Amino acid sequence: MSTGPTRVLVLNSGSSSVKYQLIDMRDSSRLAVGLVERIGERTSRLKHTPADGESRERTAPVADHEAALKAVAAELAEDGLGLDSPELAAIGHRVVHGGLRFTEPTVVDDDVLAEIERLIPLAPLHNPAGLAGLRTARALRPDLPQVAVFDTAFHTTMPESAARYAIDPEVADHHRIRRYGFHGTSHAYVSRETARLLGKDPSEVDVIVLHLGNGASASAVRGGVCVDTSMGLTPLEGLVMGTRSGDLDPAVIFHLARVGEMSMDEIDTLLNKRSGLLGLCGDNDMREIRRRVDGGDEAAALAFDIYIHRLKKYIGAYYAVLGTVDAVAFTAGVGENAAPVREAAVAGLEGLGLAVDSGLNAVRGGGARLISPADARVAVAVVPTDEELEIATQTYALVTA
Template sequence: MNAVLVVNSGSSSIKYQVIEEGSGARLAQGLVERIAERGAGRVVHTGSHGETIVDGDIPDHAAGFAAIVERFAETGTPIESLGIVAVGHRVVHGGSEFIAPTLIDDEVAERILELAELAPLHNPGHHAAIIAARAVFPELPHVAVFDTAFHQTMPEKAYTYAIDRELAAEHGIRRYGFHGISHSIVSRRAAQHLGRPLDSLKQIVLHLGNGASMCAIDGGRSVDTSMGLTPLEGLVMGTRSGNIDAGAIFHLLRRGVSVDEVDRELNKRSGFLGMTGTIDFRDVRAAAAAGDAAAQLAIEVYVHRARHYLGAYLAVLEGADTIVFTAGLGENGPDLRALICAGFEWCGLRLDPARNDARDSGTRVISAEGSQITVLVVPTDEEAEIAKQSTALVASLAE
């Protein structure tokens, strides 16, 4: 048995899965949360013996990984018995230098931390988990798989901001894009479902979750995407504003709002949370149905922004073969899908209401027969993609 331990870490959490190579079977998975919150830590572990939950102090990521190993041992399946051949780490920001899965050494780990300047909410947690995991599993190869890597195929005209070029070069200011791991696997699975070569398709993928982005994909290559220098740009999200005039930031600064406060407001207190007081779209939908004007407006803003990008990417691609919905809201929000696609009959897009409303968790077509653009729902599986890319890199290094 060969397997990959896939790690997706944040500043106060570690999500993990052990995925069997080839079959993609989940041998175990879990979550360490509330790291560094005194007495509030929790490990939820699911393996062959079911789910176990253990509460206790988890002061740092090193303690988190120690707790993970303990859970495997205590449930009768020591982690060393699972044939793990690599540890794959999701890393949100790889800058412009990390354009492919990368074997992690001390220098790579340090560079991931340095890139925290561009992803302060993500890369510090990734770095802490990498250091801790390498200490616990020193004999295994550790691979970084970057959310930004898929978008490195964007043409210069798509990733360049219209600012002074020397200033941009000095500070690395350009569009990087994110959710690339998801956009990559979803676009491939869409092509497989349709039985068509990936390189023959023009696709628009909508990754609609708490974080949300869209991507124009031509022949399997990202050519434009809604997120930019950071994951803040683009669509309306759970707590992020998405697009906002930079002048609004200057206005707040001049009125005495601190840089850190502006950062918190736009990244953690905006989006659905800022407009309605909740990040749970189910609550927003229920409030709108009950006549809450703020909730109704929030949905309209969300849909308007998504339609804005959908129209833009139809222009960028000069048409599309497929439109693909994925992630939490994309996979489970038929009402949102219908609102976003409404009015695009002019380009040959027609949803089938029954297909769109059907309760189904798998990959499926939701467009009507005869629709010139095929609309699909494709469940994302970033962990499987991380495992695949990690094993491929390790195998290539062994040749």
């Protein structure tokens, strides 16, 4: 561990929010965490929680991301943790799309900013917010390393056979159409933590990671390297999600346009915001869906079954891709907390060596843990994700190398 500055500020700039954590890399402790939400509205809210104090909440207009980051800086300064602290080694930024160029964490300069801007058509909702955070942080601390950590980077190791769509390659290359994948920071962290849970080096472990939140994705990780993932050009492909459809016949879009007379924007909204669990049963909260299922609600039961059917298909597919599997790891909000999802996802897969122990599966919390029987051929694990720590770790490793 370096004897120099040991703190990393992690910024996750969304379209209307900024999440942040200040982490001491000596022991991975959080010195402060917070959130600015509803940026651009009159009812913007900032919640700030220092490690050794009570949470503070403020409601006041925050015009844009520049104003949001200045408010964050002021909150940190109030606790003696300001951006001018000599203990601050770097600021790590979550950036959603890095295309093919950015395969690892990158110190940001004008050229990097320009390339992230060129990638906006591939992530029109996310990269502009990331850019705003980067530019503001550079202006506030121009002398401090600003590091971009890309959601897509972990998946750039996919072979072309997994990354390419079966369309004219000239058309695909011209428009940068390929499978990029997302949630990569989470998949990287969880696959590594799963290996640690098994007492092995990541290079020795083949794992299927299931990141199940409102957005959901699966990945096949061979020896610490991603070889396939369920999201594609955008986060719409793959598993059934809270509001996204996941996989569907592309001709559905043509049908909706020609027969349903829907515009492209209307179809985009349908598939991204009014589909998935919400579209199927009117709820995208798995807790509420399970409550309705237990109460005999047929629409909720069908939505749950469709969700599980797709999830099980990907487990089987990635088992085939990997050939051998040491572990299946559940993570993120649903994956970490919804025992019925975990149980249903592996039910009937005993022939593949997969099973859960009902008692272990019912336990809530407790960090990374195994929920499979002691004699199971394939470990089934719950591994809480920590994307902020992963961003901080990658950032700190880069600036202290």
